[in-house]
Amino acid sequence: MDTASMTRPAAEGGSAPNEPVIEVSDVSLRFDTRDGPVHALAHVNLKVARGEFVSFIGPSGCGKTTLLRAVADLETPTEGDIRVEGMSTEEARLKRRYGYVFQAPALYPWRTVARNIALPLEIMGFSKAEREERVRKGLELVNLEGFGAKFPWQLSGGMQQRASIARALSFDPDILLMDEPFGALDEIVRDMLNQQLLRLWEVTGKTVLFVTHSIPEAVFLSTHIVVMSPRPGRITDVITCDFPRDRQLEIRETPEFLAIANRVRHGLRAGHSYDA
Amino acid sequence: MIDRRLADLVPPFLFGLVFLALWELVVRAAGVPTIILPAPSAIAARFLVSIPTLAADFWQTVKGMLAGYVVGCGSGLLVAILVDRSDFLRRGLLPMGNLVSALPIVGIAPIMVMWFGFDWPSKAAVVVVMTFFPMLVNTVAGLESASAMERDLMKTYAASDWQTLTALRLPAALPFVFNALKVNTTLAMIGAIVAEFFGTPIVGMGFRISTEVGHLGIDMVWATILVAALSGSAFYGIVAAIERRVTFWHASFRTKGA
Structure with missing residues (x-):
């Protein structure tokens, strides 16, 4: 079929x-x-x-x-x-x-978790205030409050993948x-x-x-x-x-x-x- | 943290001390002529009485070295970005860069003296020629180092080429760039000193070595070598320290704690 x-x-x-x-x-x-x-x-x-x-x-x-x-x-x-x-x-x-979530988190290691989530927002030209607000909501959505200042490699695999989901959702595709x-x-x-x-x-x-x-x-x-x-x-x-x-x-x-x-x-x- | 760093310094310090002691002992016991190998104490004595001369030599050479290093590394980086943008440039410039890097320093140094005069600019030119290519090839490789997945991510954001370059490919290239910066500290030092063998005002580390060898002032040659070794290590150390700060995220530097 x-x-x-x-x-x-x-x-x-x-x-x-x-x-x-x-x-x-x-x-x-x-x-x-x-x-x-x-x-x-x-x-x-x-x-x-x-x-x-x-x-x-x-x-x-x-x-x-x-x-x-x-x-x-x-x-x-x-x-x-x-x-x-x-x-x-x-x-x-x-x-x-589209928001695309890959097999691996593909977070950029030189950016903090918060700045990784903000990456698509920066590229799409969101204002700084808007970025901060969306990052805050994104972290909350995937239960990562308090981890925004960490670097991806300081988090477990599951947390990294959650951050990548927050990143894919940040610009509301x-x-x-x-x-x-x-x-x-x-x-x-x-x-x-x-x-x-x-x-x-x-x-x-x-x-x-x-x-x-x-x-x-x-x-x-x-x-x-x-x-x-x-x-x-x-x-x-x-x-x-x-x-x-x-x-x-x-x-x-x-x-x-x-x-x-x-x-x-x-x-x-x-x-x-x-x-x- | 500070304690551990101090502790890390103890073994090399002890080894160095033992090495110097053995050197002194062998030279004295076997009565090695100064011309062949002066004792560390003789070198130290010469060093202490010659500090003004050595300092003047140092500054003269460092001028050429630093200027050449900055221009060579900077232009290597810029040309790498241009090469990356255009396949035509890549195919034309990379083989040319390859050729230039194969030029013998003893050949180009006198030519640079004819072009840029006796003073430090001609030494800087030699250093530019020596440092340009390592930076170019490393940066070109670094710009290719971002993974397919990381690039696809930028594509799903409909990022422009420029945005992909600044947000992904340049940061990903930084470890390669720092590799070239570190290799180039040594090359710049060698280049600046050797270039002075081929015409220079009567000051400079290369000038000092070549003239003192002629006068059989071997202890002065060693004192200059000491300055070169110390400043070369310090230069490398500074670049390595900056690397640690800038690419702290790279797998070789990561600390889980932070």
């Missing part, structure tokens, strides 16, 4: 609730490497409505990170088209519609793109950050695209789970996951949760079957 449609009225307000925020149409992306072309994405179709939390899950090489990067205009599709709020990805990037942000962290920290992220999403009403390796993480966070398979990278299933927005960690024990997790697992296995 190549096509997946997942528009639905968004829960939070937005100008045109039925208009997809992100629309991926028949996108293919090929990397030409020394060993020949690699088909990172093949004929991918996807629509994401405002306020959705969409997870991308699949084995390594399924193109989930490439798809996220293509949406952010960090990669250019070989074929097909991606529209973001009706604009090209480049326009959307130049209009600063409409869309949050997250590429395995918690991949390097241990289970307990990851659980805590997942809960904080959910709360954040609930409060801000942002559209989130979230790449992950973890089935429970995907099911716990998402309104939709996009299952992908490799060689060539494509979408094999889109699973709706309609738990309430203020879900707690305990829902992971419920039969509904386990049923969805199972469906994701089957989808992943089907993608794997031919290259075992």
